[in-house]
Amino acid sequence: xxxxxxxxxxxxxxxxxxxxxxxxxxxxxxxxxxxxxxxxxxxxxxxxxxxxxxxxxxxxxxxxxxxxxxxxxxxxxxxxxxxxxxxxxxxxxxxxxxxxxxxxxxxxxxxxxxxxxxxxxxxxxxxxxxxxxxxxxxxxxxxxxxxxxxxxxxxxxxxxxxxxxxxxxxxxxxxxxxxxxxxxxxxxxxxxxxxxxxxxxxxxxxxxxxxxxxxxxxxxxxxxxxxxxxxxxxxxxxxxxxxxxxxx
Amino acid sequence: xxxxxxxxxxxxxxxxxxxxxxxxxxxxxxxxxxxxxxxxxxxxxxxxxxxxxxxxxxxxxxxxxxxxxxxxxxxxxxxxxxxxxxxxxxxxxxxxxxxxxxxxxxxxxxxxxxxxxxxxxxxxxxxxxxxxxxxxxxxxxxxxxxxxxxxxxxxxxxxxxxxxxxxxxxxxxxxxxxxxxxxxxxxxxxxxxxxxxxxxxxxxxxxxxxxxxxxxxxxxxxxxxxxxxxxxxxxxxxxxxxxxxxxxxxxxxxxxxxxxxxxxxxx
Numbered sequence: 001x002x003x004x005x006x007x008x009x010x011x012x013x014x015x016x017x018x019x020x021x022x023x024x025x026x027x028x029x030x031x032x033x034x035x036x037x038x039x040x041x042x043x044x045x046x047x048x049x050x051x052x053x054x055x056x057x058x059x060x061x062x063x064x065x066x067x068x069x070x071x072x073x074x075x076x077x078x079x080x081x082x083x084x085x086x087x088x089x090x091x092x093x094x095x096x097x098x099x100x101x102x103x104x105x106x107x108x109x110x111x112x113x114x115x116x117x118x119x120x121x122x123x124x125x126x127x128x129x130x131x132x133x134x135x136x137x138x139x140x141x142x143x144x145x146x147x148x149x150x151x152x153x154x155x156x157x158x159x160x161x162x163x164x165x166x167x168x169x170x171x172x173x174x175x176x177x178x179x180x181x182x183x184x185x186x187x188x189x190x191x192x193x194x195x196x197x198x199x200x201x202x203x204x205x206x207x208x209x210x211x212x213x214x215x216x217x218x219x220x221x222x223x224x225x226x227x228x229x230x231x232x233x234x235x236x237x238x239x240x241x242x243x244x245x246x247x248x
Numbered sequence: 249x250x251x252x253x254x255x256x257x258x259x260x261x262x263x264x265x266x267x268x269x270x271x272x273x274x275x276x277x278x279x280x281x282x283x284x285x286x287x288x289x290x291x292x293x294x295x296x297x298x299x300x301x302x303x304x305x306x307x308x309x310x311x312x313x314x315x316x317x318x319x320x321x322x323x324x325x326x327x328x329x330x331x332x333x334x335x336x337x338x339x340x341x342x343x344x345x346x347x348x349x350x351x352x353x354x355x356x357x358x359x360x361x362x363x364x365x366x367x368x369x370x371x372x373x374x375x376x377x378x379x380x381x382x383x384x385x386x387x388x389x390x391x392x393x394x395x396x397x398x399x400x401x402x403x404x405x406x407x408x409x410x411x412x413x414x415x416x417x418x419x420x421x422x423x424x425x426x427x428x429x430x431x432x433x434x435x436x437x438x439x440x441x442x443x444x445x446x447x448x449x450x451x452x453x454x455x456x457x458x459x460x461x462x463x464x465x466x467x468x469x470x471x472x473x474x475x476x477x478x479x480x481x482x483x484x485x486x487x488x489x490x491x492x493x494x495x496x497x498x499x500x501x502x503x504x505x506x507x508x509x510x511x512x513x514x515x
Binding site: 046047050051052068069070072075076080081082083084087088090091092093116136142144 | 278279281396397399400402403404405406407408409410411412413415454457458459460462463
């Protein structure tokens with residue numbers, strides 16, 4: 001089932017056209033990854049999808065009552081606003097203590113409810129953001145560069161958490177990331193952006209695509225191999241759902 | 249209503265009303281780093297005074313309109329070239345200068361400029377008091393109604409948008425509340441010190457609070473204490489009331505900041 005579909009979506013930011021003619025969709029339960037160089041319009045597309053940016057032309061169609069859990073790129077907490085984790089989780093909607101405890105556990109950070117937000121480490125902070133998104137009981141989880149500021153093992157662990165969440169809750173996931181090889185391993189489908197959709201498909205298809213290699217080179221090929229699934233990939237543009245995410 | 253016939257009682261009530269109005273809004277001014285925005289809006293108040301005197305309308309209405317216009321103008325212009333602090337600096341000082349020049353043109357009226365610059369809380373009338381508490385009720389009501397949405401929008405615009413909260417709408421709520429607060433506060437502390445009343449009490453409350461709600465309540469308490477103690481001190485030492493109130497608030501800020509530091513080191 002289609003959760004969200006864009007048709008001919010063109011988005012402007014600060015008077016500049018950042019994305020042209022984007023046709024994309026996300027189905028229930030799949031993990032889609034947006035990759036692309038800096039300034040390629042990844043975050044802009046996310047803004048368009050969550051409704052923070054009005055389309056210049058084209059449309060964004062969402063399933064009626066689609067619940068989006070959004071984990072932003074960064075959340076600047078400078079200590080001026082006193083905020084415990086529990087209070088943060090209740091913005092903008094209140095949740096029961098049990099629900100909060102469950103979400104924190106699902107996100108991998110139990111027992112943090114009473115901690116001040118600014119006392120959290122980078123990894124804890126991202127997981128608390130994830131817990132907040134999970135409290136919305138999302139059909140679609142959107143993560144915009146959610147592992148910025150995490151080191152490589154931290155990012156890999158975070159994506160493993162996402163894979164677990166998808167497995168347990170069955171929500172679709174849209175990820176934006178620079179950590180190409182880590183992310184791509186966990187994805188069902190990859191969209192490569194550079195002002196428009198240059199190529200898309202399964203991780204294998206995209207990494208072999210000339211458009212992708214023109215943007216990112218072929219230097220990371222070796223790293224991909226480590227994370228590649230033990231699947232027989234059909235090298236076409238269909239997507240399939242992995243039941244297991246084995247990153248060993 | 250014999251109690252309200254005492255000018256000191258009226259002054260005290262005006263001070264508390266102003267402090268309560270400024271408290272929740274002041275918190276947002278601090279959280280959203282809008283201190284300069286508050287200053288620019290407050291300085292526009294003087295222009296409102298000049299307009300009111302020229303048109304012989306009620307002062308607070310003129311101030312409300314000028315503050316609202318200034319706030320909306322700054323908001324529209326921001327993000328279009330000039331850096332935010334430069335734009336706000338231009339706006340704040342220009343508004344003050346234009347207001348002073350405009351008042352000087354009103355040669356027909358005898359204007360007590362000091363009263364508008366630094367407040368004249370001892371001259372608060374019953375009507376002023378009604379307007380101040382009416383404004384307080386509107387601002388506090390607005391803040392209570394939108395509290396969760398305002399907090400979410402303060403954290404992150406995109407986070408708010410994903411929860412179906414319009415960042416622009418919430419920003420407009422803050423702007424309107426700010427304009428009302430400026431109109432309410434001009435009598436008590438004057439155009440020059442409204443910014444101080446917005447920023448100092450929440451800054452003083454911050455080290456003692458663990459949640460936004462506690463911080464807002466503490467801000468209201470600190471603002472009220474500053475108003476009453478400042479009023480008493482001004483009466484005692486025959487000093488100007490507005491600046492004295494701000495001095496007391498600054499003193500409380502110093503104490504809570506030191507307590508916060510000390511508390512963190514030992515505990």
